[in-house]
Amino acid sequence: MNRVLLSMLSAAVATAxxxxxxxxxxxxxxxSDNSDKESWQPLFDGKDTSKWRGYKATAFPAKGWRVENGxxxxxxxxxxxxxxxxxxxxxxxxxxxWKVAPGANSGVIYRVTEDHNASYETGPEYQVLxxxxxxxxxxxxxxxxxxxxxxxxxADKALNPVGEWNKARIVIKGNKAEHWLNKKKVVxxxxxxxxxxxxxxxSKFKGMPGFAKNASGHICLQDHGDDVWFxxxxxxxx
Numbered sequence: 001m002n003r004v005l006l007s008m009l010s011a012a013v014a015t016a017x018x019x020x021x022x023x024x025x026x027x028x029x030x031x032s033d034n035s036d037k038e039s040w041q042p043l044f045d046g047k048d049t050s051k052w053r054g055y056k057a058t059a060f061p062a063k064g065w066r067v068e069n070g071x072x073x074x075x076x077x078x079x080x081x082x083x084x085x086x087x088x089x090x091x092x093x094x095x096x097x098w099k100v101a102p103g104a105n106s107g108v109i110y111r112v113t114e115d116h117n118a119s120y121e122t123g124p125e126y127q128v129l130x131x132x133x134x135x136x137x138x139x140x141x142x143x144x145x146x147x148x149x150x151x152x153x154x155a156d157k158a159l160n161p162v163g164e165w166n167k168a169r170i171v172i173k174g175n176k177a178e179h180w181l182n183k184k185k186v187v188x189x190x191x192x193x194x195x196x197x198x199x200x201x202x203s204k205f206k207g208m209p210g211f212a213k214n215a216s217g218h219i220c221l222q223d224h225g226d227d228v229w230f231x232x233x234x235x236x237x238x
Contacts, residue, residue: 039236039237040234040235040236041234041235041236041237042233042234043085043094043219043233043234043235044072044230044231044232044233046067046070046071046231046232047067047070049065049067049072050086051085051086051087052072052083052084052085052086052221053083053084053086054080054081054082054083054084055081055082055083055084055112055114055118055119055220056114057081060083061079061080061081061083062080063078063079063080064078064079064080064081064223065080065083065223068229070231071229071230071231072221072229072230072231072233073227073228073229073230074106074221074223074226074227074228074229075227076101076104076225076226076227077225079223080223081223082109082118082119082220082221082222082223083220083221083223084112084114084119084218084219084220084221085218085219085220087218088216088217088218089110089111089216089217089218089219089235089237090172090215090216090237091172091173091174091237091238092170092171092172092235092236092237092238093169093170093171093173093235093236093238094108094110094169094170094171094219094233094234094235095167095168095169095232095233095234095235096108096168096230096231096232096233096234097165097166097167097168097230097231097232098128098165098166098168098228098229098230098231099160099162099163099164099165099166099228099229100128100129100130100162100163100226100227100228100229101130101162101163101226101227101228102130102133102162102163103130103133103134103226104129104130104134104162104224104226104227104228105128105129105130105134105136105224105225105226106128106129106221106222106223106224106226106228107125107126107127107128107129107148107222107224108125108126108128108168108170108219108220108221108222109123109124109125109126109219109220109222110123110124110125110126110170110172110217110218110219110220111123111124111172111212111214111215111216111217111218112214112217112218112219112220113210113214113217113218114218115210116208116210119220119222120148120222121208121210121211122208122210122211122212122213122214122217123211123212123214123217123218123220124147124148124150124177124211124212125147125148125149125222126145126146126147126148126168126170126179127142127143127144127145127146127147127148128144128222128228129142129143129144130144130162131143131144131159132161132162133162140152140153144157144159144166144181145157145159145166145168145179145180145181145186145187146179146186146187147177147179147187147189149203149204149205150189150196150199150200150203150205151187151189151199152187153179153181153186153187154185154186154187156184156185156186157181157184157186158181158182158184159181159182160182165231166181166182167180167181167182167183168180168181172191173238174191175190175191175192175193176188176190176191177189177190177191191212192212196212200212219235
């Protein structure tokens with residue numbers, strides 16, 4: 001074998017050895033990306049409301065809630081009641097965008113069951129609020145993204161002006177629970193922990209025996225009588 005051919009073969013082998021790990025890593029990254037995409041379940045894609053029904057109802061409300069320009073909107077004054085997911089979830093990450101009208105109040109309540117008259121009797125709430133004009137905005141424990149009436153947001157909270165979209169996440173894994181607002185973790189607590197139970201015992205929820213006791217439950221979008229919009233609602237389970 002002449003030297004030129006040998007040199008060419010050596011170069012080809014070296015190139016193959018160098019590129020194989022890169023190609024493998026790229027393939028693994030693509031597989032991970034696809035797996036991540038497949039793990040998310042849309043709860044509202046801008047059109048379909050089949051993943052939702054009324055609280056203690058069998059169907060989506062005939063009034064109060066509507067699909068509007070790719071959003072799920074509650075219309076002020078039209079009633080309709082709370083919406084809950086058809087499915088129940090235990091450990092999960094929920095992502096959604098929200099915005100409210102001036103002075104408006106709503107919330108996303110989780111691990112909800114229908115054993116009591118109202119959704120808030122069983123599920124803790126991620127507060128959705130216009131902090132600037134609603135009275136609840138004056139109290140950090142009842143302001144936007146707080147664990148309603150229990151835990152205020154930390155100093156990382158950055159709420160967008162009313163009428164603009166906010167990005168939210170609720171994460172529960174094991175006994176660890178988190179609220180996120182606009183890419184910042186703003187609340188963290190232990191589900192069933194002694195400190196959390198103490199806060200509950202000193203709050204408006206102390207007389208609600210089913211509050212924050214369920215290992216799984218529905219996701220609930222609250223009808224508080226005001227204009228509120230949700231979009232890009234998706235969930236993945238752990």
